[in-house]
Amino acid sequence: MRLTEKQKRFADYFIETGNATQSYLRAGYKAKGNSAEVNASRLLSNAKLREYIGVRIAAKDDARIAKQDEILEFLTSVLRGQVKEQFPIGLGMGEQQLVKKELDGKDRIKAAELLGKRYAMWTDKQLLDGTVGVQLIDDIGSE
The missing domain is CATH 4.10.820 (Translocated Intimin Receptor; Chain T)
Incomplete structure (x- = not known):
């Protein structure tokens, strides 16, 4: 997973804020007009960046959520x-x-x-055994 420092900063800010445009600018990218929004969206479509974000979020969840x-x-x-x-x-x-x-x-x-x-210690366990008859009806050709 080879990302540039800016891409890593962008991903880390995005994980923190959830705002792609703000993360794009905070990571140090320059933008004019609404190009920050467009470029941030394009950056989020990068497979390696999405993988990095997924790994980082999973690591945070492991530390935060009891197993x-x-x-x-x-x-x-x-x-x-x-x-x-x-x-x-x-x-x-x-x-x-x-x-x-x-x-x-x-x-x-x-x-x-x-x-x-x-451990289902207080669950009644019942064993059901039997045979069930199955009847097949061929009604396709009866129209």
Whole structure:
């Protein structure tokens, strides 16, 4: 993926703002009249640039969005009492101090419930077995 520095800057600004014309100008391209809009659109049709934008967006999404394994690990750690939360405790005279404590039982039960749903532990499983008759009717030539 060989892009010029200006093209990379354009792509990065476009990812940030979503505005092709503004990104074109911020990247350092010169334009007169409405040529910035036309040239920015043409630049976005460049396959290598679109690929670069796709890779960058995917990398951002990976860092930003929790994956299935991460969620399951978190729910498991809640269930096992490994997650602690901070809450204020009164010391008197209006003073408070933050202390860590294990999550309440209801939070651990909810984590167990969500994990159980994920693994379909409470779903009735029914095995249906049988034969079904099929009848074919040739009505094409009957008109």
